[in-house]
């Protein structure tokens with residue numbers, strides 16, 4: 001158990017409760033004690049950083065079954081640097097030439113339904129390496145012959161994304177995508193930032209697998225690039241090029257090693273039981289509320305976790321799903337729900353990032369806001385479009 005401090009209060013930050021997921025905009029994750037300890041142990045010490053990277057490579061190889069691994073600043077930078085590595089190989093002159101890709105293979109094929117974002121667009125992550133994006137298929141349908149047709153002399157890599165953000169149908173499975181790429185000598189880089197499975201995607205044909213260290217693993221902010229040794233080495237060599245602006249410090253490297261080891265030792269069944277305890281509590285508390293339908297739903301990309309979907313009937317509830325989400329976020333304590341599909345009339349509660357006692361508080365807040373809305377009997381009439389517009393406006397006023 002990590003002891004909790006009053007640092008948020010000292011800084012004047014709101015004491016948010018996160019039932020949204022491991023989100024960058026909420027501070028990524030609750031870092032596991034092992035990673036915190038490792039980071040604080042290394043911070044006052046000198047290290048030979050490439051030696052530390054060598055140790056991390058071994059830890060990543062151990063955890064993923066890959067030949068080698070490299071710790072980056074984030075999964076997003078891992079994507080850019082792995083693509084850069086596929087373009088330059090171990091040629092340091094080319095490493096220094098980027099983002100000017102003249103004379104290099106500079107195209108990256110990606111299924112159009114995988115062209116998502118994670119706060120920034122993945123296609124920009126590709127372009128950042130100096131590469132060009134070559135989309136395959138259309139948003140809801142991409143086929144192997146279309147991929148084959150888009151691969152040519154200039155293809156540096158194929159990028160494959162596994163995420164709930166991608167289109168979940170009409171896409172090639174990884175093994176098919178990899179087969180088409182490999183038959184043409186093209187390496188496959190897989191963005192698996194939020195996927196719990198550390199071995200299966202490499203086994204299914206990815207040459208490079210990229211994970212976030214600060215999501216399910218509970219590490220400090222970092223990315224993990226695992227895979228074929230020559231490609232991982234070429235990714236590492238970008239430290240002397242475009243990777244310099246995305247550098248990772250000793251504290252994040254040791255925290256990543258510690259988080260991977262802790263993940264290997266974790267009692268995953270016990271964690272799941274705790275999460276299901278939260279879900280069952282919420283199901284009980286919301287069962288009798290008029291206008292509310294609660295359902296336990298599996299993770300869309302088959303991570304071993306479930307969430308609670310809360311459908312809000314605005315007629316009976318006298319509040320829309322998005323107004324309810326905002327009321328929960330505005331109140332005390334603030335509860336931030338998983339609302340990226342909220343215009344469809346529902347949001348989700350993610351049970352994976354809670355401190356003890358918070359699941360009960362979340363239930364109390366939801367019940368109280370719904371009671372208040374029914375008593376008020378005055379729906380706001382605010383559309384989802386208005387809500388989004390207000391958010392963009394607020395962003396543009398930062399830091400005010």
Ligand SMILES: *Cc1c(COP(=O)(O)O)cnc(C)c1O
Nearest residue numbers: 074075076118163191193194212
């Ligand atoms: C979170 C996420 C990213 C970005 O990960 P960072 O480590 O925060 O840069 C990239 N791709 C997918 C699919 C993600 O879910």
